[in-house]
Amino acid sequence: MKAVTWQGVGDMRVERVPDPELVNPRDAIIRVTSTAICGSDLHPYDGKIPTMEKGDIMGHEFMGVVEEVGPSVKNLKRGDRVVVPFNICCGTCWYCRNDLWAQCSNSNPNAPLVEAATGGFNPAALFGYSHMYGGYAGGQAEYARVPFADVGPLKIESDIADEKVLFLTDIFPTGYQAAEACGIKPGDTVAVWGCGPVGLFAIQSAYLLGAERVIAVDRFPDRLAMARDLCKAEVVNYEEIEDPISFVLKDMTGGRGPDHVIDAVGMEAHGTGIYDQVDRFKQFTKVQLDRATALREAILACGKGGTVSIPGVYIGFIDKFPMGAAFAKGLTFKMGQTNTQKYVKPLLDMIEAGKIDPSQVITHRVPIDEAPEMYRTFRDKKDGCIKVVLKP
Numbered sequence: 480m481k482a483v484t485w486q487g488v489g490d491m492r493v494e495r496v497p498d499p500e501l502v503n504p505r506d507a508i509i510r511v512t513s514t515a516i517c518g519s520d521l522h523p524y525d526g527k528i529p530t531m532e533k534g535d536i537m538g539h540e541f542m543g544v545v546e547e548v549g550p551s552v553k554n555l556k557r558g559d560r561v562v563v564p565f566n567i568c569c570g571t572c573w574y575c576r577n578d579l580w581a582q583c584s585n586s587n588p589n590a591p592l593v594e595a596a597t598g599g600f601n602p603a604a605l606f607g608y609s610h611m612y613g614g615y616a617g618g619q620a621e622y623a624r625v626p627f628a629d630v631g632p633l634k635i636e637s638d639i640a641d642e643k644v645l646f647l648t649d650i651f652p653t654g655y656q657a658a659e660a661c662g663i664k665p666g667d668t669v670a671v672w673g674c675g676p677v678g679l680f681a682i683q684s685a686y687l688l689g690a691e692r693v694i695a696v697d698r699f700p701d702r703l704a705m706a707r708d709l710c711k712a713e714v715v716n717y718e719e720i721e722d723p724i725s726f727v728l729k730d731m732t733g734g735r736g737p738d739h740v741i742d743a744v745g746m747e748a749h750g751t752g753i754y755d756q757v758d759r760f761k762q763f764t765k766v767q768l769d770r771a772t773a774l775r776e777a778i779l780a781c782g783k784g785g786t787v788s789i790p791g792v793y794i795g796f797i798d799k800f801p802m803g804a805a806f807a808k809g810l811t812f813k814m815g816q817t818n819t820q821k822y823v824k825p826l827l828d829m830i831e832a833g834k835i836d837p838s839q840v841i842t843h844r845v846p847i848d849e850a851p852e853m854y855r856t857f858r859d860k861k862d863g864c865i866k867v868v869l870k871p
């Protein structure tokens with residue numbers, strides 16, 4: 480079959496690889512009908528995720544049709560149409576049973592690789608996302624093996640288009656969890672850093688959860704336009720302001736600051752000036768793995784007593800963390816990989832009820848052969864690229 484493979488930094492290639500096979504009784508094989516490139520895929524593309532190996536199959540946002548199931552998978556059969564959450568979860572450990580799906584203790588066969596960085600804990604494995612996250616083949620391919628298929632995939636019973644439900648696998652739940660973590664009350668203002676797909680879903684989710692105002696921060700006009708026109712956010716282009724963003728947001732909110740802030744940017748934030756140079760040097764030399772410009776700004780801008788919600792991915796240590804500001808303002812921190820399985824069904828209901836149409840963030844639809852070029856376009860934010868859907 481054809482699959483998008485990681486071959487090194489900045490080098491994705493579509494290659495012919497062996498078809499996946501059932502390995503365990505709880506596996507299923509899915510014929511992928513739609514798959515997408517996530518902002519998280521840019522981190523291994525840019526060489527920022529350790530333990531990638533040449534030839535690894537990428538992709539953790541995918542859906543398709545069940546081809547084959549192992550003998551223990553009783554809830555699915557050949558021909559069923561499913562969306563597949565990006566976390567791989569056993570469904571029976573304490574974490575899965577307590578809706579902390581991203582912390583599943585049983586799915587990562589390479590747990591020791593990640594435990595070295597987490598104080599001895601292992602979060603759930605992920606599709607197509609390095610060997611420290613399990614080394615599972617991803618879904619940017621014609622077929623994918625889905626472990627614990629009796630737990631993760633959700634059957635799509637209606638004939639709703641792939642494009643409307645594909646993002647249930649990751650970015651819609653991710654934006655939703657990020658907004659939900661803020662504990663939004665009526666009248667609240669939420670500020671969101673990053674108007675990529677995750678930021679755009681965080682904005683829409685904040686409104687769905689009752690926010691009165693959402694202010695979105697980015698620098699790309701096309702992304703800010705989507706935040707404003709589609710998602711109804713007030714927008715700030717941080718390249719067009721004189722004062723630090725925290726002061727601008729304080730002014731926009733009558734001196735209170737945003738009640739909550741969301742960092743939908745993560746470890747590869749864009750920055751300027753000497754601090755950014757220092758961050759880049761430290762990231763390059765692996766003294767520090769994360770460039771946290773957006774996170775620092777979000778903490779400084781957050782109003783007193785607010786929540787800093789962090790869906791953006793971080794992997795290592797951060798310097799110049801404004802701990803004093805966070806402490807002085809009594810902030811709450813919420814973060815992590817999304818507990819996707821918790822949200823897939825309720826968010827599918829919202830889509831089917833017409834409350835949100837996730838397909839509106841798609842700007843590029845291409846055959847899977849064009850994946851290498853699309854990775855470049857999406858990374859460089861060229862050609863108005865916000866979300867790419869690949870067709871195997």
Ligand SMILES: NC(=O)c1ccc[n+]([C@@H]2O[C@H](COP(=O)([O-])OP(=O)(O)OC[C@H]3O[C@@H](n4cnc5c(N)ncnc54)[C@H](O)[C@@H]3O)[C@@H](O)[C@H]2O)c1
Nearest residue numbers: 518519673675676677744745748749790791792815816817
């Ligand atoms: N927690 C999870 O489970 C989960 C799931 C999916 C994605 N993510 C993470 O969410 C983040 C965003 O994903 P995406 O798909 O939207 O990516 P993306 O690359 O398309 O978007 C990131 C956006 O952040 C903007 N940005 C960069 N520096 C900024 C700054 N200093 N201030 C404000 N904006 C800035 C960029 O211009 C870009 O528009 C990534 O880190 C990704 O890994 C996390």
Ligand SMILES: [Zn+2]
Nearest residue numbers: 517518519649
């Ligand atoms: Zn993702």
Ligand SMILES: [Zn+2]
Nearest residue numbers: 569572575583
């Ligand atoms: Zn589990």
